[in-house]
Amino acid sequence: MSFDTQTWVNVAAFLGGGMAMGFGAIGAAIGEGYTAAEANSAISRNPDISGEIFKSMLVGQAIAESASIFALVIAMILLFTDFTSVSCVTACVLLASGLSMGLGAIGSGVGSGFPAGAACKGMARQPEMSGRLTTNMLIGSAVCQTPAIFALVTSFILLFTNFSGRPVSPTWAAILGAGFASGLGAIGSGLGGGLVAEASCEGISRQPLSVTPVTNIMLLGQAVTQTTAIYGLLISFILMFKAFPETSSIAPPMALLGAGLCMGLGAIGPGVGEGFTAQSAVRWIARNENATGDLTRIMLVGQAVAESTGIYSLVIALVLIFVV
């Protein structure tokens, strides 16, 4: 029994669509569940403002949902577009597009749930700060969503770029590697960014006077947390746009696939770890504003060290692409 290329393209489109929505549903569901749990505990603490808490729970959940909606969009495109088969590369493009968006939505979905939960809890503690808490929740969640948006950008570029002029081998592996690099690379940064934003909402409700330093350091910490997702995006752009010479050997394609996996997986740990660091720094700046300078310094030093393994991954990925 043999299949023509068009059959494989259709198979890849349906498989990619399924994986986009399947993986993409994980994060948002966990994040929104966390928000709802915190909102319940907040309402039990201060039932008088249950309306306000309920409203901010829904706003926070709506933001956490957006990563999942991106995945739904990609899944719909994959399911309902008629892709004409150019070569086996088209099948890999569709698969990679689904993987990128599906995996990329996990971190942002979980991460955005944290600030929303902390904002609900903070309102119960300090109802008069609810305006400022909503603002910080929105800023923090928006930064959390950026890794998912990187993954969405990669998916769209994959879907709408014409790869027909490229040699089948090693382009198929470069395309799959690009999907893994931006999809897996978004998980850590999304999760880490959410932890930082959570601490800022908690901090503002504990110590309303510390709004300015808490917001500033939150943004600084989140920016550092995003770097590994940016490395993932960088590697996936190189893999998508560099013209690789045709080869009949199996080794060069595996090097490109390995580069994508290396950067994607290697970005997870530093993203989460830097998020923990900045979360703790923001939390303690709110409690002890006098130590802001010391805390910012040690946060940046700690994040720099945690970043090192992400940089090793970047180096190995670049060696795999350009040297071997």
Next chain:
Amino acid sequence: MAIEGAEIIKAAAFLGAGLSMGLGAIGPGVGEGMAAAKACEAIGKNPKEAGLLTRTMLVGQAVSESTGIYSLVIALLLLFVV
């Protein structure tokens, strides 16, 4: 297309190098982040000891970095020696 044994070995070495460094980077990244998080907490509680705490944090992170460096070494060995 006939694939020779030597090519398969090379392909596996490349893929293995990528997986080694990629998976090996997860643990140290999370662990070092936790160490730095606790150092921030400790400085928040007791800012006078910032110097001692920074030193301890860096030593602890250096130790947890070691597995990341093992992964890097193995990846480089797979790329250039095997």
